[in-house]
Amino acid sequence: SEKEDIKKQIEKYDAQLKLAGSAQSSDFKTKIVEIKTYGEIIEGEVKKIDVHNLSRHVQYLTLFLPEQFTRRGADHDCVLVYLLIQRLISKSDLLINEIQKKTERIDQLNFDDVIKSHRAEQWSFTCKISQLLAIFRTILRKYIKALEICNPDILRHLATVYHDLLSHEKSLDFLIDLLQKDQLHDSISLNALDKTITFYDHIYKSHLHQEKFSMIYYLRDLIRVVLLSSDALQTDIQRVQLLQKEHGQAGSDQSPFAALVKRLVESNEQMRAQAGKSEKEDIKKQIEKYDAQLKLAGSAQSSDFKTKIVEIKTYGEIIEGEVKKIDVHNLSRHVQYLTLFLPEQFTRRGADHDCVLVYLLIQRLISKSDLLINEIQKKTERIDQLNFDDVIKSHRAEQWSFTCKISQLLAIFRMILRKYIKALEICNPDILRHLATVYHDLLSHEKSLDFLIDLLQKDQLHDSISLNALDKTITFYDHIYKSHLHQEKFSMIYYLRDLIRVVLLSSDALQTDIQRVQLLQKEHGQAGSDQSPFAALVKRLVESNEQMRAQAGKAGSDQSPFAALVKRLVESNEQMRAQAGKINRLVPQDDNTNHSLILDSKTISSIESTIRNLDRLTKTFHEICSGLTTQILILSDPNDRVSTQDIENIAYQACDKIYKKEDSGPYDSLWNSMYETLSTLINVSNALENGSFDSNNNDQNEKPKQPIYVIAEQLKTSMNESDSIRGRLELKDEELIDLKKMLKSKHDELSELNIRLALNEKKIDNLQKESDEKTNKHQQVLEETRIDAQKKIKQCEEAMGVLQNDNEQLEQEKSALKERLKQLTKTKLVDDIMQKKGGATQKTSGLLSPTSDGGISLLQRQLSSSYNSEGMTGSTVNEQEVAVLRNTVHLLKDELWQLKMTRTSSELSKLPMPQKDTKTTEIADIYKSSTLLLNDLFSTIANYKITGENVAVKQELMRSKMKLVDQTAFNLNTRLNECQSTILPGSTIQTTMKTFSNPQFSKSLTQDRQLAAEIHLPGVNTGGEFDITQEQYRTIMREAIGCV
Known part of the structure; x- marks a missing residue:
């Protein structure tokens, strides 16, 4: 029986040891999982802050963009389409990787995987969903490359279906949510994912099928799809094979379930038989063994279950x-x-974008401060009352003190940042722009919080970490606030709530450090007589404790004034916590308009001084604790103690380090700081209780617009103005281009006209020279004509002299004839007279034609009649003959001039009528008109200015004027061509539309000959051709015909 009891006890101990080992192992595994994932949890919280911050960033940026950019189907949707495709690719990769990790890979299925468990179904589902996601990812990768190189119009057209594309993102979000809850199993329908793949493939083929894509990535994705499809197909084939094999067994064999039932029945009968045969002791032993096993299994199962829940x-x-x-x-x-999409002046340093970044930075720092405070408070166990082991045997006291200290600093920093938030919501936009100039300096101090978050993520945040960087950050942000935003209002409710938080955390830090100082004083205030250091330590702690209790009942007249000061600070600390609780109850919980508070500047300055005093108190006691701990460590003898003088010296050094110039010793400085803090809190609590800080809602003005919205509206206005100005400039540019084109065409026309004018001027000069030459020639001809006329007059005078001589001779002959008449007979006298008259006629006429014979016969008849009559009269015959001769001369002269006039008239009638020479005046008129037109055009271009309201009317007047100029230039050109055609026949070509110049023909025309006249002169030789000038032609006509 003893052996059986011993064996029973051994088995019980073994079961307990196994149970303890299993539980310990499970706890250790759970601890490892917790430590491993704590950093990932912190990183996830940081990512949440970044997501919130970036979302606000996007919202603020959209404020600065025009409305046409953000409306549905506009350019903003083009951006969202590209981001959607990238986001879907990332989510697809996440789902594929996590599903593959979560499900165990099965290369070869067995009977149990198909029949007795769901491993086969789960693996088949994993392969199927991975295959679909890989196909979806392949399509999305084609989207990415196509969107990078496609035409902007195609992207804008694709933006019109953005919301349809976005609606299909829910299928992936649904799968991620199931995966996150560990509820993704084979009973989940994949129809939504199939529809998503079909829709995206349809959209790609409708809009982007002509675009190129990366063949390397496409082939890689295709290989991945093929491998996953192969896994899914292999799994389904193996399942079918195993099911066929199981279904094809012989019917004589019992089913596994029947065999199992049979085995269970047999086991049950055996158990009953053994229960009847065994004794009571064996039954008790078996029961105890089963109980131990059940406990062990339950403990292990509970630990595994807890681990599973944590996982x-x-x-x-x-x-x-x-x-x-x-x-x-x-x-x-x-x-x-x-x-x-924003202008360059928006994104440059110190511009409007930095205003947005400043606001986002403050919000991000507040979130990070809250994260640090909450996570540090969760990670470190709270200690309301320190004991000896916490201070001496472990680091719990130091760690909790560090937690309180860093939480206090973060709360102070958060309090300042909350003031920033309210001030930035109501400040002037110019102040916000001025604050944006120091954005990069503000951003550089964010590293202090990032450093603490990184240490917390790595589980390396302990009391040896320096907090100087955080102190500098708080000081810098407080300085910037006082420099730029000290005149702005802030929420008094949030301000007092943050004050309460700072006070409570400062009280915790102060309480912890005071307790550490007290415990260290008790530990080293004992007189050790024991040999072991531990016994001496215990004795000193007891004596110190008694002294502290005695000092608690006194007013500071003991031997240790510092201990009395510590006691007073403890009591003040408790009062401070009580006042903080009271203020917390009196301050409204929501910052609403129904109940608001207004603090005067004196109260605010007192609160700022309180926060500074609390910071000094906590820092001073932290330094005292550090110095006291160091002093204890350097003691060589365990029986030695830290004297009161040493404690005071440490306190003095700490005050000198913290208070600096304001230091007045630990007793005055510490107590004054605590007294001022407590007094301020009491005054604030009393004022809240009496309603001194309550404000009338009717006095509140309407909430102003946030400066960011004002800046956004200003930028939009400036962008709209710039767009309108740009539109006007584009219209002006188009008009200027048209004017330049028109000016160029006019310039070309003017150049052509100038060339023509130059040619015409040259021609005019040539014509002028020719006219001058012709004038000179005409003058010479006139001179020659005058000389000829003078010569003819002389000839006429000479002819008259000859005629007078003839008359004298005739008189002489008459006298002689009178003498001879007497002697000659009448017939002879007549014959002689006829002979004389015939000679006189040949002598005077010279050039008479044969028609003069009629005159001679008439003269003969007259003479004969006169002589017949004179024969009758006798003495008057000679006088009658002289009168007849005179009449005959006059008749001959008249007949000669009539013949000359008849011949000249007949010749002149054959010639064309002379016309007035209008060529020179016409060319001069054309030159004058073209000069006036050019001056008018130049003055119009130089004085081109269209201002005022009736711009369209003025532009229409300008167009009408330019059309008139065109028409005038065209008329001048036509006149010039006609003039040129008149001067040089054949130099122009007349059509029904326009007269075109033909300079080649007119040039060659001057080199050809023209037939001027045909002159027939009697002569022996035959006729011939010879060239003459117009002047020679006129001379020939004058000399031959008698016309000029």
Whole structure:
């Protein structure tokens, strides 16, 4: 029986050891999982902050963009289409990778996988959904390359179906949500995913099928799809084969379920038989063994269950973190694309974009401060009352003190940032623009918070970390606020709530450090007589504790004034916490318009001084604790103690380091800081209780617009104005181009006219020279004509002299004849007279024609009649003969001049009528008109200015004027061509539309000969051709015919 009891006890111990080992192993595994995933959880929280910050960034950027950019189907949807495709690719990759990791790969299925478990179905579902996602990813990769090289019009057309594309994103989000909850199994329908793939493929073929895509990526994706399709097909084939094999077994064999039932029945009968045969002790032993095994199994199962719960919870947070990473990347690209659509002056340093970034930076810092405070408070166990082991044997006291200190600094920083937020919502836009100039300096101090978050993520945030960078950050942000925004209002409710938080955290930090100082004083205030250091330590702690209790009942007259000061600070700290709680109850919980608070400047300055005093108190006691700990560590003898003088020296050094110029010793400085803090809190709580800070809602003005919205409206207005100005400039450019074209055409026409004018002027000069030469020739001809006329007059005078001589001779002959008449007979006298008259006629006429014979016969008849009558009269015969001769001379002269006039008239009638020479005046008129037209055109171009309201009317007048100029120039050109044709026949070509010049013909025309006249002169030789000038022609006509 003893042996059986011993064996029973051993088995019980073995079971307990196994149970403890299993539980410990499970706890260790759980701890490892928690430590491993804590960093990922922190990273996920940071990503949430980034997502929120980037979302606000996108919202603010859209404020600065015009409305036509953000409306449906506009350019903003083009950006969203590109981002949607990238986001869907990232989500598809996430789903494929996580599903492949989560499901165990099965290369060869067995009977149990198909019949007894769901492993085969789950693996088949995994292969199927991975295949669909890979196909979807292949299509999306084709989208990316096509969107990078396609025409902008195609992208704009694709933007019209953006919302349809976006609606199909829900299928992937649904799968990610199931994966995050660990509920993605083979019963989930994939119809939505199939529809999504079909829709995206249809859209690609409708809009982008002609675009190129990367064949390398396409082939890689195709290989991936083929491999996943092969896995899915192989799994389904193996399942079918195993099911066929199981269904094809012989019917004589029992089914596995029947065999199992049979085995269970047999086992049950055996158990009953053994239960009847065994003794009571064996039954108790077996029962105890089963109980131990059940406990062991239950404990292990419970630990495994807890581990599984932690793993599932952590897995969901990891998936959420990955989704947040995708969102951060997508939103970052969104911001980059939006900045491309904004003007350059918006994105340069210190411009409006930095105003947006300042506001986002403040919000991001507030979120990070809250994250640090919450996570640090969760990670470190709260200690309301320190004990000896927390201070001496472990780092719990130091860690909790560090937690309180960093939480206090972060709360102060958050309080300043909350003031920033309210001030930036109501400040003047110029102040915000001025604050944007120091954005990069503000941004550089964000590294202090990022450093703390990184340490927290790596689980390396401990009390040895320096907080100087965080102090500098707080100081810098406080300085910037006082420099730029100190005159702006802020929310008093949030301000007091943040004050309460700072006070409570400062109180925790102060309480922890005071307790550490007290415990260290007790530990080293004992007189050790024991040999072991531990016993001496315990003794000193007891004595120190008694002294502290005694000092608590006194007013500071003990031997240790510093301990009395510590006691007073403890009591003040408790009062401070009580006042903070009171203020917390009195401050409204929501910042609404129904109940608002207004603090005067004196109260605000007192609160700022309180925060500074609390910071000094916590820093001073932290330095005292650090110095006291260092002093204890350097003691060589465990029986030695830290004297009161040493404690005071440490306190003095700490005050000198923290208070600097305002230091007045630890007793005055510390107590004054605590007293001022407590007094301020009491005054604030009393004022809140009495309603001194309450404000009348009717006195509140309407909430102003945020400066970011004002800046956005200003930028939009300037962009609209610039667009309108750009439109006007484009119209002006088009008009200027038209004017330049018209001016160029006019310039070409004017150049052509100038050339023509130059040629015409040259021709006019040549014609002028010719006319001058002709004038000179005419003058010479006139001179010659005058000389000829003088010569003819002389000849006439000479002829008259000859005629007078003839008359004298005739008189002489008459006298002689009178003498001879007496002697000659009448017949002889008549014959002699006829002979004389015939000779006189030949002598005077010279050039008479044969028609003069009629005159001679008439003269003979007259003479005969006169002589017949004179024969009757006798003495008057001679006088009658002289009168007859005179009459005959006059008749001959008249007949000669009549013949000459008849011949001249007949010749002149054959010649054309002379016309007045209008060529020179016509050319001069054309030159004068073209000069006036050119001056008018130049003055119009030089004085071109269209201002005022009736711009269209003035432009129409200008167009009418230019048309008139064109018409005038065309008329001048026509006149010039006609004039040229008149001067040089054949130099122009007349058509029904226009007269065109023919300079080649007119040039060759001057070199040809023209037939001027045909002159027939009697002569022996035959006729011939010879060239003459117009002047020679006129001379010939004058000399031959008698006309000029």
